[in-house]
Amino acid sequence: MNTSKDEILNRIQAALCDVPPAETPDDVPIAREYRHDDSSQHDGLIDRFAERVSEYRAVVRRVSSSELPGAIASSCAARGVRSLAVPTDLPDGWVPEGVEPMPDVDGGLTNAQLDVIDGVLTACALAIAQTGTIVLDGGPGQGRRALTLLPDYHLCVVRTDQVVDLVPEGVERLFEAAQARRPMTWISGPSATSDIELSRVEGVHGPRTLEVLIVDL
Amino acid sequence: MRVSLFITCFNDTIFPRTGQAVVRLLERLGHEVEFPEEQTCCGQMHYNTGYQREAIPLVRHFVEVFRDAEVVVSPSASCVGMVRHLYPIALELADDPALAEEVARLIPRVFELSEFLINKLGIEDVGAYYPHRVTYHPTCHSLRMLRVGDAPLRLLKAVRGIDLVELPRAEECCGFGGTFAIKNADTSMAMLGDKVHCILDTRAEVCVSADNSCLMHIGGALHRQRAGVGVIHLAEILASTEAETA
Amino acid sequence: MGMQLPIVPFPEAAKLALANTQLRRNIGKATQTIRAKRAKVVDELPDWEALREAGRTIKERMLRHIDKYLVEFEASVQLAGGVVHWARDADEANRIVAEIAHRHGTREVVKVKSMATEEIGLNAALAAEGIEATETDLAELIIQLAGDRSSHILVPAIHKNRAEIRALFARRMGLDHLTDEPKALAGAARAFLRRKFLSVPVAVSGANFGVAETGTVCVVESEGNGRMCLTLPKVLITIMGIEKLLPKWQDLEVFMQLLPRSATGERMNPYTTFWTGVTAGDGPREFHLILLDNGRTRVLADPMGRQTLACIRCSACLNICPVYERTGGHAYGSVYPGPIGAILTPLLLGVENAESLPYASSLCGACYDVCPVKINIPEVLIHLRGEVVRHKQDHPGPRDLPSGESLVMKQMARVFESRKLYEWAQRLGRLGQTPLVRRGFIERLPGPLAGWTTMRDAYPVAPQTFREWWRNRP
Numbered sequence: 001m002n003t004s005k006d007e008i009l010n011r012i013q014a015a016l017c018d019v020p021p022a023e024t025p026d027d028v029p030i031a032r033e034y035r036h037d038d039s040s041q042h043d044g045l046i047d048r049f050a051e052r053v054s055e056y057r058a059v060v061r062r063v064s065s066s067e068l069p070g071a072i073a074s075s076c077a078a079r080g081v082r083s084l085a086v087p088t089d090l091p092d093g094w095v096p097e098g099v100e101p102m103p104d105v106d107g108g109l110t111n112a113q114l115d116v117i118d119g120v121l122t123a124c125a126l127a128i129a130q131t132g133t134i135v136l137d138g139g140p141g142q143g144r145r146a147l148t149l150l151p152d153y154h155l156c157v158v159r160t161d162q163v164v165d166l167v168p169e170g171v172e173r174l175f176e177a178a179q180a181r182r183p184m185t186w187i188s189g190p191s192a193t194s195d196i197e198l199s200r201v202e203g204v205h206g207p208r209t210l211e212v213l214i215v216d217l
Numbered sequence: 218m219r220v221s222l223f224i225t226c227f228n229d230t231i232f233p234r235t236g237q238a239v240v241r242l243l244e245r246l247g248h249e250v251e252f253p254e255e256q257t258c259c260g261q262m263h264y265n266t267g268y269q270r271e272a273i274p275l276v277r278h279f280v281e282v283f284r285d286a287e288v289v290v291s292p293s294a295s296c297v298g299m300v301r302h303l304y305p306i307a308l309e310l311a312d313d314p315a316l317a318e319e320v321a322r323l324i325p326r327v328f329e330l331s332e333f334l335i336n337k338l339g340i341e342d343v344g345a346y347y348p349h350r351v352t353y354h355p356t357c358h359s360l361r362m363l364r365v366g367d368a369p370l371r372l373l374k375a376v377r378g379i380d381l382v383e384l385p386r387a388e389e390c391c392g393f394g395g396t397f398a399i400k401n402a403d404t405s406m407a408m409l410g411d412k413v414h415c416i417l418d419t420r421a422e423v424c425v426s427a428d429n430s431c432l433m434h435i436g437g438a439l440h441r442q443r444a445g446v447g448v449i450h451l452a453e454i455l456a457s458t459e460a461e462t463a
Numbered sequence: 464m465g466m467q468l469p470i471v472p473f474p475e476a477a478k479l480a481l482a483n484t485q486l487r488r489n490i491g492k493a494t495q496t497i498r499a500k501r502a503k504v505v506d507e508l509p510d511w512e513a514l515r516e517a518g519r520t521i522k523e524r525m526l527r528h529i530d531k532y533l534v535e536f537e538a539s540v541q542l543a544g545g546v547v548h549w550a551r552d553a554d555e556a557n558r559i560v561a562e563i564a565h566r567h568g569t570r571e572v573v574k575v576k577s578m579a580t581e582e583i584g585l586n587a588a589l590a591a592e593g594i595e596a597t598e599t600d601l602a603e604l605i606i607q608l609a610g611d612r613s614s615h616i617l618v619p620a621i622h623k624n625r626a627e628i629r630a631l632f633a634r635r636m637g638l639d640h641l642t643d644e645p646k647a648l649a650g651a652a653r654a655f656l657r658r659k660f661l662s663v664p665v666a667v668s669g670a671n672f673g674v675a676e677t678g679t680v681c682v683v684e685s686e687g688n689g690r691m692c693l694t695l696p697k698v699l700i701t702i703m704g705i706e707k708l709l710p711k712w713q714d715l716e717v718f719m720q721l722l723p724r725s726a727t728g729e730r731m732n733p734y735t736t737f738w739t740g741v742t743a744g745d746g747p748r749e750f751h752l753i754l755l756d757n758g759r760t761r762v763l764a765d766p767m768g769r770q771t772l773a774c775i776r777c778s779a780c781l782n783i784c785p786v787y788e789r790t791g792g793h794a795y796g797s798v799y800p801g802p803i804g805a806i807l808t809p810l811l812l813g814v815e816n817a818e819s820l821p822y823a824s825s826l827c828g829a830c831y832d833v834c835p836v837k838i839n840i841p842e843v844l845i846h847l848r849g850e851v852v853r854h855k856q857d858h859p860g861p862r863d864l865p866s867g868e869s870l871v872m873k874q875m876a877r878v879f880e881s882r883k884l885y886e887w888a889q890r891l892g893r894l895g896q897t898p899l900v901r902r903g904f905i906e907r908l909p910g911p912l913a914g915w916t917t918m919r920d921a922y923p924v925a926p927q928t929f930r931e932w933w934r935n936r937p
Contacts, residue, residue, distance in 0.1 A: 394825025
C-alpha cells in the first residue's frame with residue numbers, strides 16, 4: 001500500500017469539500033471558443049511557415065521534389081559537411097554524392113559518434129505555420145531523439161502537405177503519436193538563450209544551425 | 218435623472234471642490250442631484266488592508282444609505298470598484314443573504330462619473346471650457362477594475378480650449394495603492410518618482426485623473442518638488458465653462 | 464529541508480534592493496524588454512482572450528477533480544513503463560531522488576531548470592547525501608556557480624550583467640581568455656556541460672504539463688539542455704507538482720499557445736519535449752515520476768486561493784509588475800517572486816509564515832490582465848490580507864497586544880459606521896492639523912503616517928468639507 005499516495009488523496013478530498021460529491025469533470029465547462037483552424041488563411045500557408053521559421057534565424061529554402069537531392073547537396077557543400085547521420089528509413093536518394101551517410105541501425109550510433117559527426121538529415125512528422133514549428137515524433141525518416149540533438153547541424157526536410165496552419169491542428173494530428181507513446185520534439189528555430197542581459201544567442205546545446213528545406217509536391 | 222451623489226470620505230474631507238464640480242456639472246446637464254448626508258466611507262481601506270470583518274458594517278451602512286437611489290454616481294473609480302467588485306466577495310464573510318441580495322440589486326445602479334456620462338447618459342461633450350495644457354493619468358482601478366476604457370479621454374477631448382498631451386507609460390501604476398503607500402513607502406515612492414518624471418516630460422500644466430486618491434499621491438510629490446505642475450480631478454475640468462473663466 | 468521561509472519582511476528587503484541602482488537598472492531594462500515582446504506576440508492572436516478563458520477553465524476542471532486525474536495519470540504513466548512515486552513534502556521528494564541516484568551508484572546528476580526542485584531545495588538535499596546536482600540551464604548554472612539566488616522565475620540571472628558572468632565563468636571554468644560576448648559565454652557553457660550530458664547517468668527535471676489521458680509529460684525550454692537531460696542519461700527523474708496536470712492531450716493546443724507567448728514573448732519556444740513513460744531504443748531506460756504535494760493540497764483547500772494552482776510559471780506577472788520592476792525578485796524572499804509569489808508563497812506556507820507578501824502590491828491589477836490562465840491575483844492578495852489580519856486577531860500570542868494599526872483600524876471603522884462620529888472626526892482633524900498646515904499643505908506628518916511625507920506633501924482637511932458646503936448651499 002502506498003501510504004503517501006493515500007495521504008495525498010485524502011488531503012485532496014478534504015480540500016475539495018466544497019465541490020458537490022455528485023459533480024463530475026464534465027460538469028465543469030471548458031470554453032473552447034478559440035480558433036481551431038483558419039480556412040481564410042490557407043493561401044499563404046507555406047510562405048507564412050517559411051517566414052516564421054526564418055524569423056528564428058533558421059535557414060529556409062523552398063524546392064521542388066526533383067530539386068531536393070541537389071538542394072541537400074548544396075547545403076552540405078556550403079557547410080563542408082562530409083558525413084551525415086541519418087535514420088535508417090530516410091527516403092532513398094536524399095543523401096547526395098560525396099557525403100557519407102551514417103545510418104543509425106538499431107540505434108547503433110553512439111553518443112560519442114553523434115557528438116563529432118558533421119550533421120544530421122531527417123524528415124519530420126508535421127510543421128505548424130502559425131509558430132514556425134517543426135515536429136519530430138520518431139516516425140518515418142526521423143529516427144530517435146539523440147540523432148537530432150547531438151550533431152551541431154540539423155538539416156530537416158518538410159513536405160508542403162505536412163504543414164498545418166494553427167497549433168490546434170497540429171496537436172490534433174499528433175494525438176495518434178501520443179497514444180502510441182512516441183516521444184516528440186517540437187523545434188522552433190535553433191536552440192537559443194537570452195539568459196545574459198536578454199541578448200539572444202542562437203545555439204547553446206542543441207544543433208547550433210537548423211536548416212529547413214520545404215519540398216513542394 | 219435623480220442622481221444620488223456618493224462623494225466618498227476623502228473627497229468630502231479633503232477635496233470638496235471635486236464634489237462641488239460634480240454637482241455643478243450634473244445640474245448643468247439637467248439632472249437633479251441629491252446628497253444623502255448619512256453617507257460616510259465605502260470601507261475600501263479597511264477591506265483592502267485586511268480588516269475585512271471591520272468593513273462589513275460599512276458595507277451595510279452604504280446599502281442603507283443608497284438602497285432607494287435611482288442612480289448613484291461617484292467621482293472615484295476606486296470606491297466604485299470596491300462596491301461593484303469587492304462588496305459581493307466581502308459579503309461571503311458576513312453570512313447575511315438578505316444584505317448580499319440588496320448589494321446585488323444596488324450594484325447595477327452605481328457608476329463612476331466618466332462611465333456615467335459616456336455609457337449611461339451617452340454624452341461626450343459636456344460643454345466644458347478649459348484652456349490649459351493637460352495630461353491624463355488613467356488610474357489602475359478605472360482602467361483595470363472598472364474598465365472605463367477611454368471614457369475619460371473622450372470627455373476631455375471634447376473640452377474646448379484644452380491642449381491634451383499624452384502621458385508616457387500612462388497605464389503604469391503611480392504607486393499609491395492605499396495603505397501600500399504607507400506600508401511599502403520606499404517602493405511606492407520609487408514608482409511615484411517615475412510617474413512624476415513622465416508627467417514633467419509632457420510639460421503639462423496639470424495632470425488630470427478620475428480619482429483624487431492617486432492625485433493626492435502624485436500632487437503631493439509635485440508640490441514637494443515645487444514642480445509648478447498641479448493636479449486636478451476630471452470633474453473639475455468638465456465643470457469649467459467659459460462663463461466662469463471670463 | 465523544505466521551501467525557505469521569507470526571513471526579512473518585504474518592505475525592508477525592498478528598501479535594500481531599491482538602493483542598488485545597478486540592480487534596478489538591470490531589472491527595469493529586462494522587464495520592459497520582455498513586456499514589449501510579449502505584448503507584440505499576444506496582440507497577433509485575435510483569439511487570445513478565448514485562449515485565456517480556455518486555459519482557465521481547463522485548469523478549473525482539473526483542480527476540482529484533481530484526485531481522479533492524478534489516479535488516471537499515474538495509471539497512464541505506469542502502463543507506459545514509468546515508475547510513479549508520491550511525495551507529501553519536500554523531504555520525501557528529496558529522499559526519493561537520492562535513493563534512485565544511490566541505487567545507480569552515481570555521485571552526480573544533471574538538472575533541467577525546474578521551480579519544483581528549487582522549491583524543495585533538492586540541490587542542497589542531494590549535496591547532504593554526497594550527490595552533486597549540476598544545473599544545465601545557462602542562467603541556473605550562473606546562479607549555481609556564483610552561489611547566488613534566483614531573482615526571476617524564467618531568467619533567474621536577470622540581475623547579473625555580462626561582465627559579472629564573464630568573471631565568474633573565467634574563474635570557475637578556468638577560462639582566462641573568455642570575452643564577455645554573450646555568444647562566447649554561451650559557448651563556454653556548451654563545452655562545459657556537453658561533457659556532463661555525455662557522462663552523467665541520472666537526470667532530474669521538472670514538468671510543465673502532465674497529460675492524464677495519455678501519461679505524457681512535457682518540458683518547454685529554449686537552450687536544448689532540457690532535451691539533453693531528457694534524452695541522454697540512462698535514468699530520468701521528473702518531479703511534478705500535482706497541479707501541473709491537464710486532463711486531455713487536446714488541452715495542450717491551448718497551453719502551447721499561452722505559455723511561450725506569455726513567458727518569453729515568442730510565438731513558440733525553441734524546444735519542447737513530450738515523452739510518455741519509457742520508449743525502447745529512444746531516451747532513458749528508466750523513468751521515475753514524483754508527484755509532489757508540498758503544500759499544494761493546502762492551497763487547494765482555500766476556495767479563493769485555489770485558482771493560484773492554475774499557474775503555469777510563465778512569469779508574465781513578474782515582468783508587468785511595477786513593484787517587481789523596481790525591487791527585483793530577491794526582496795520577496797521566496798523561490799516564487801513577483802505577484803504570483805506574493806500569493807503562492809503564503810498559500811503554500813501559511814499566511815503566518817509570509818505575512819508581508821500579500822501587502823507587496825499596489826493592487827494595480829496589471830498582473831491579472833496578463834495572466835494567461837486569468838488568476839485574479841489582486842483578488843487573492845486582498846483575500847490573503849484578510850487572512851493575515853484574521854490570523855493575528857484569532858491567534859494572539861500570550862503577550863501580544865493588538866498592534867497600533869489594528870487599534871486605529873478598528874477605531875476608524877467605528878467612526879465610519881456613524882455619521883455623527885464621522886463628522887466629529889472631520890472637525891477634530893481640522894482642529895488637530897492646525898499647527899502642521901503651511902500654505903495649504905502638510906510637509907511633515909507625525910507617527911505611523913510619517914512615511915507619507917518623506918517625499919510627498921500631504922493635503923489637509925479642507926477648511927470647508929463638501930457636506931458643510933452642501934448644507935450651506937443657497
